[in-house]
Amino acid sequence: MTSGRRPTLEAVAARAGVGRGTVSRVINGSPKVSPEAREAVLRAIDELGYVPNRAARALVTRRTDTVALFVSESEERVFGEPYFAGIIRGISAGLADTGLQLLLVIAQSEDEHARFERYLTGQHVDGVLLISLHGGDPLPLHLEENGVPTVLGGKPVGVVPVSCVDADNRGGARQAVEHLIGLGRRRIGTITGPQDMQVGVDRLNGYHDALTAAGLTGPIVHGDFSEESGERGMLELLAREPELDAVFAASDPMAVGAMRVLKDRGIPIPRQVAVAGFDDSSTARHTDPPLTSVHQPLEAMGREMARLLVARIRGEELERPVVILDTHLVARESSLGSARSGGR
Amino acid sequence: MTSGRRPTLEAVAARAGVGRGTVSRVINGSPKVSPEAREAVLRAIDELGYVPNRAARALVTRRTDTVALFVSESEERVFGEPYFAGIIRGISAGLADTGLQLLLVIAQSEDEHARFERYLTGQHVDGVLLISLHGGDPLPLHLEENGVPTVLGGKPVGVVPVSCVDADNRGGARQAVEHLIGLGRRRIGTITGPQDMQVGVDRLNGYHDALTAAGLTGPIVHGDFSEESGERGMLELLAREPELDAVFAASDPMAVGAMRVLKDRGIPIPRQVAVAGFDDSSTARHTDPPLTSVHQPLEAMGREMARLLVARIRGEELERPVVILDTHLVARESSLGSARSGGR
DNA sequence: CGGGGCGCAGAGAGCGCTCTCTGGCCCGGC
DNA sequence: GCCGGGCCAGAGAGCGCTCTCTGCGCCCCG
Numbered sequence: 177m178t179s180g181r182r183p184t185l186e187a188v189a190a191r192a193g194v195g196r197g198t199v200s201r202v203i204n205g206s207p208k209v210s211p212e213a214r215e216a217v218l219r220a221i222d223e224l225g226y227v228p229n230r231a232a233r234a235l236v237t238r239r240t241d242t243v244a245l246f247v248s249e250s251e252e253r254v255f256g257e258p259y260f261a262g263i264i265r266g267i268s269a270g271l272a273d274t275g276l277q278l279l280l281v282i283a284q285s286e287d288e289h290a291r292f293e294r295y296l297t298g299q300h301v302d303g304v305l306l307i308s309l310h311g312g313d314p315l316p317l318h319l320e321e322n323g324v325p326t327v328l329g330g331k332p333v334g335v336v337p338v339s340c341v342d343a344d345n346r347g348g349a350r351q352a353v354e355h356l357i358g359l360g361r362r363r364i365g366t367i368t369g370p371q372d373m374q375v376g377v378d379r380l381n382g383y384h385d386a387l388t389a390a391g392l393t394g395p396i397v398h399g400d401f402s403e404e405s406g407e408r409g410m411l412e413l414l415a416r417e418p419e420l421d422a423v424f425a426a427s428d429p430m431a432v433g434a435m436r437v438l439k440d441r442g443i444p445i446p447r448q449v450a451v452a453g454f455d456d457s458s459t460a461r462h463t464d465p466p467l468t469s470v471h472q473p474l475e476a477m478g479r480e481m482a483r484l485l486v487a488r489i490r491g492e493e494l495e496r497p498v499v500i501l502d503t504h505l506v507a508r509e510s511s512l513g514s515a516r517s518g519g520r
Numbered sequence: 521m522t523s524g525r526r527p528t529l530e531a532v533a534a535r536a537g538v539g540r541g542t543v544s545r546v547i548n549g550s551p552k553v554s555p556e557a558r559e560a561v562l563r564a565i566d567e568l569g570y571v572p573n574r575a576a577r578a579l580v581t582r583r584t585d586t587v588a589l590f591v592s593e594s595e596e597r598v599f600g601e602p603y604f605a606g607i608i609r610g611i612s613a614g615l616a617d618t619g620l621q622l623l624l625v626i627a628q629s630e631d632e633h634a635r636f637e638r639y640l641t642g643q644h645v646d647g648v649l650l651i652s653l654h655g656g657d658p659l660p661l662h663l664e665e666n667g668v669p670t671v672l673g674g675k676p677v678g679v680v681p682v683s684c685v686d687a688d689n690r691g692g693a694r695q696a697v698e699h700l701i702g703l704g705r706r707r708i709g710t711i712t713g714p715q716d717m718q719v720g721v722d723r724l725n726g727y728h729d730a731l732t733a734a735g736l737t738g739p740i741v742h743g744d745f746s747e748e749s750g751e752r753g754m755l756e757l758l759a760r761e762p763e764l765d766a767v768f769a770a771s772d773p774m775a776v777g778a779m780r781v782l783k784d785r786g787i788p789i790p791r792q793v794a795v796a797g798f799d800d801s802s803t804a805r806h807t808d809p810p811l812t813s814v815h816q817p818l819e820a821m822g823r824e825m826a827r828l829l830v831a832r833i834r835g836e837e838l839e840r841p842v843v844i845l846d847t848h849l850v851a852r853e854s855s856l857g858s859a860r861s862g863g864r
Numbered sequence: 865c866g867g868g869g870c871g872c873a874g875a876g877a878g879c880g881c882t883c884t885c886t887g888g889c890c891c892g893g894c
Numbered sequence: 895g896c897c898g899g900g901c902c903a904g905a906g907a908g909c910g911c912t913c914t915c916t917g918c919g920c921c922c923c924g
Contacts, residue, residue, distance in 0.1 A: 182643055184880055195904040200882060208902060227642030231584065232880035234575035236909045245624070249609075261604050265593075268626040280589070280624040282612040298571030299526055432806055462776055464808030528910055539874040544912060552872060576910035579879045 183224040192220035203228060243271070243303045243485060244279040244296055248289060248310060258457040259474060263307060263329060266478020274486050276302070289315075297322040303485045305329065310373065325488035327481050331374040331498075339488060339497040341480045343472035345375050345454075348503030349382025352452040352470050353424050355505055357390050359512070361422035361450055365395040367409035367434060369426040376401075379426040379454060395420070399430050406433025414441070420449055422511070428453040428460050431467055435510070450511040465509035472503045527568040536564035547572060587615070587647040587829060588623040588640055592633060592654060602801045603818060607651060607673060610822020618830050620646070633659075641666040647829045649673065654717065669832035671825050675718040675842075683832060683841040685824045687816035689719050689798075692847030693726025696796040696814050697768050699849055701734050703856075705766035705794055709739040711753035711778060713770040720745075723770040723798060739764070743774050750777025758785070764793055766855070772797040772804050775811055779854070794855040809853035816847045 189199045194213055201209050202217040209217075220226070234240045245267060247260070264280075271278055279301060283289040293315055296304055304319055307329035319326045320338055328340035356364050366383045369376030380396070387394055397412045399405035406425055410433065413420055425431035431453030435445060443449055445465055453460060456471035480499050487494055533543045538557055545553050546561040553561075564570070578584045589611060591604070608624075615622055623645060627633040637659055640648055648663055651673035663670045664682055672684035700708050710727045713720030724740070731738055741756045743749035750769055754777065757764055769775035775797030779789060787793055789809055797804060800815035824843050831838055 185882095186880075189904095196881080197883085197904055198902085201903090204882085210902065213903080227638060227644075229579070229880050230644055231575045231578035232909090233882075234909095235573070235579055235880080235911085236882045238909080240575065242623075264624070265626065265628075268624070269628060272628070272632065278624045279586075280608070280612070280622045282609065284609075284613060284616070288616060294571060300571075300574055459803055459806050462803050462808075463806045529912095530910075533874095540911080541874055541913080542872085545873090548912085554872065557873080573910050576879090577912075579881085579910080580912045582879080 182229075183226045185226070185228070188217065188220045188224055188226050191224060192216040238299070239302055240300060241275055242277045242279050242301050243305060243489075244281050244301045245305045245307070246281045246283070246292065246296065246315070247307055248283050248313070248315075249308070258455065259308075262474025263478040263481075266475035266480075267305060267482045268478075269475070270479035270482025271486070274482075276486065276489075293318060297324060303327070303489045305481050305485060312372070325485060327485040327488070329477065329481055331378070333372060333374045333377065337498065339484050339494060341477050341484065341499045341501070342375075343477060344500050344503045345378035345472075346382040346385065348454065348470035348472065348505070349379040349424065349426070350385045351382075351503070351505045352454065352468070353383050353386035354389075355468070355507060356422040356424065356450055356452060356511060357386060357392070359422075359450060362392060363394060363417060363420050364392065364422040364424060365397070365413040365417055365420050367397055367399045367406055367413070367423065367425045367430050369399065369401050369430075371398065376426060383424055399426070401427040401430060403429040403433040406430030407437050408433075410434035410437040422446075422450040422452070424452045424454075426454050428455040428457045428467060428469055431469070431510075432459065432463055435463060435467070446509070446511050446513050452505075452511050456506050460506075460508070463510070465513075468508045468511040469506055470503050471506050473501050477501055526573075527570045529570070529572070532561065532564045532568055532570050535568060536560040582643070583646055584644060585619055586621045586623050586645050587649060587833075588625050588645045589649045589651070590625045590627070590636065590640065590659070591651055592627050592657070592659075593652070602799065603652075606818025607822040607825075610819035610824075611649060611826045612822075613819070614823035614826025615830070618826075620830065620833075637662060641668060647671070647833045649825050649829060656716070669829060671829040671832070673821065673825055675722070677716060677718045677721065681842065683828050683838060685821050685828065685843045685845065686719075687821060688844050688847045689722035689816075690726040690729065692798065692814035692816065692849070693723040693768065693770070694729045695726075695847070695849045696798065696812070697727050697730035698733075699812070699851060700766040700768065700794055700796060700855060701730060701736070703766075703794060706736060707738060707761060707764050708736065708766040708768060709741070709757040709761055709764050711741055711743045711750055711757070711767065711769045711774050713743065713745050713774075715742065720770060727768055743770070745771040745774060747773040747777040747780075750774030751781050752777075754778035754781040766790075766794040766796070768796050768798075770798050772799040772801045772811060772813055775813070775854075776803065776807055779807060779811070790853070790855050790857050796849075796855050800850050804850075804852070807854070809857075812852045812855035813850055814847050815850050817845050821845055 185196055185199050189196045194217060198209060198213050199217050202214050268278060281292050283292050296319060303325040305327050306316055309328060309330060309332050316326045316328060316337060328337050331340055331342045353364060368380045371377055395413055395417045397409040399409045406429060409430065413423060423434055425434050431451055435451055438445055438449055445451055451467065453467050453469040456469040460467040460469040529540055529543050533540045538561060542553060542557055543561050546558050612622060625636050627636050640663060647669040649671050650660055653672060653674060653676055660670045660672060660681060672681050675684055675686045697708060712724045715721055739757055739761045741753040743753045750773060753774065757767060767778055769778050775795055779795055782789055782793055789795055795811065797811050797813040800813040804811040804813040
């Protein structure tokens with residue numbers, strides 16, 4: 177089929193009866209080409225099935241037309257699957273008509289993390305998308321210092337990033353807790369996420385916001401987003417506050433863990449204790465009872481990350497370098513239904 | 521930090537007091553370098569923070585050190601999230617110490633599918649991994665014809681692939697149905713996957729195998745792996761076989777849909793009808809009751825795909841170009857517990 | 865002590881593209 | 895009618911690397 181080797185730009189030029197420069201101009205959409213020449217070149221490209229060689233182009237332009245999605249997965253609990261898949265779809269969609277390719281880099285250990293830092297700063301990609309970043313990771317800083325545009329998924333703890341996209345974790349958590357308060361709950365505990373991640377801090381703050389606004393306080397225990405830490409957290413909450421009538425878990429898996437403990441103890445959900453989670457993962461719809469949870473627009477977040485990165489690569493000034501997308505509560509049976517006090 | 525531009529191989533050679541060729545040999549691990557020269561080169565590389573330019577190398581070697589993972593997601597129902605994430609992790613792990621980068625290509629429409637076919641056959645990647653392939657997709661054939669090594673995740677329907685990795689869908693389905701038979705069930709229906717996908721066919725065959733071995737028959741309805749098709753399938757099964765005492769759904773979402781219908785009808789699970797699914801997704805653990813399901817080793821499958829592809833890229837002969845990995849049943853409450861006939 | 869062979873190093877070419885610079889052609893103005 | 899300017903095309907250089915080929919020096923053997 178392909179005779180020996182793929183056709184080069186030179187071959188196209190020969191066939192079209194023009195010079196290499198003209199072919200290059202046509203390919204790159206330069207206006208300085210006469211209609212006849214353009215026509216001839218396009219026909220030759222078509223006839224030869226010419227595809228430009230990226231390596232050769234990258235060599236001279238110093239752009240690779242590739243961006244990396246870097247996922248640090250040293251602790252797999254952080255890396256919830258629905259989150260991952262949703263974000264990736266959004267990114268892929270956002271990149272689709274930009275001509276940029278997506279390189280997926282999953283660092284599963286510290287070693288790999290270091291190796292990839294070198295790789296990414298080494299002129300191999302035009303930009304980097306980072307998700308599930310851990311507290312104080314210097315990677316985004318190093319990248320920017322080396323002139324590699326970087327967009328973060330999720331706010332980093334501490335530093336103000338050059339550009340990042342996040343869900344409104346604080347607002348979402350606040351909504352969830354306000355929802356519980358609105359249902360008449362008064363002794364509302366929370367199981368937090370890791371406090372070295374901004375997302376954990378934000379969701380705790382949202383919880384605080386709602387309680388404070390209602391003049392309430394409640395017990396706080398710390399988890400790490402995992403189902404198992406949800407179980408431990410629930411046990412601790414019950415020990416500290418036997419009169420608990422609701423719990424807000426900062427992730428769905430933790431909510432699932434909490435619900436398991438409640439069931440084991442024979443505590444009816446939501447009659448005695450209402451439960452709300454965060455993520456609105458597919459699991460939330462299938463728990464017993466179905467879990468009230470905060471939905472975040474994963475695909476939109478991914479798309480927005482791609483948009484920001486592309487703009488930065490093109491050297492455009494960003495009007496809003498930090499984008500926070502709305503979250504909303506999806507109320508289900510784990511909180512709805514009658515509470516003990518109001519019960520029939 | 522970086523003064524102007526990154527150091528080139530030439531700069532390293534100058535600093536080490538050797539020629540470019542020697543530096544190249546050191547980098548590529550050629551044995552034909554004296555220890556002293558190698559030492560000097562390595563020091564210079566370290567001092568300069570030299571990172572080879574991939575584009576320049578790719579241009580001359582005609583290898584890109586990049587493989588693509590191509591996901592055709594035109595119908596999103598097929599592309600279950602846990603499947604995706606698990607496989608990717610395996611692939612990433614399998615590629616980790618090969619120096620190959622992973623390009624993620626998600627074709628969300630027919631247009632993109634066609635565009636990427638051109639891209640992938642156009643010397644941009646050294647090999648391609650394909651997952652969730654649809655019946656009769658000519659892409660793998662085209663790729664191989666163009667000399668691009670390809671490894672499939674999941675057997676294609678019809679043609680015998682050059683190399684592919686799959687789970688033992690038939691065996692898994694058979695195990696699940698044997699399990700139901702072993703529990704005393706005799707009127708076992710199935711909701712199949714799409715029959716234009718080999719995975720759908722295999723799981724139906726496994727169901728057949730088990731029934732035939734036990735001298736039974738049962739009603740078959742066709743679904744498309746989606747939750748909604750599981751609901752429809754269950755309704756149809758109940759209509760066709762009111763005495764049904766078990767159902768094997770070829771995917772977890774379909775099993776979930778089926779369970780919803782059973783619950784709506786007030787049919788106790790598993791007392792009257794036992795349910796088994798396929799995938800052992802995280803959802804399976806959280807349904808009510810928890811779902812018996814067939815587990816497939818996703819990460820191992822991904823790793824195996826990577827291994828096969830790397831071997832093919834290196835031109836090694838494959839001893840077993842088609843790898844089928846074992847599946848096993850995870851029995852949970854949706855099938856365990858007492859059946860009607862046996863009382864409690 | 866001389867010649868042949870081997871092993872390591874360096875010079876040169878070239879991968880396929882872009883980009884700059886020069887040149888040719890045509891048109892308009894004086 | 896001649897010259898200047900604008901516009902499009904092509905030639906040339908060079909991006910950073912690999913690979914081949916030549917050459918040099920050393921060692922070993924006769």
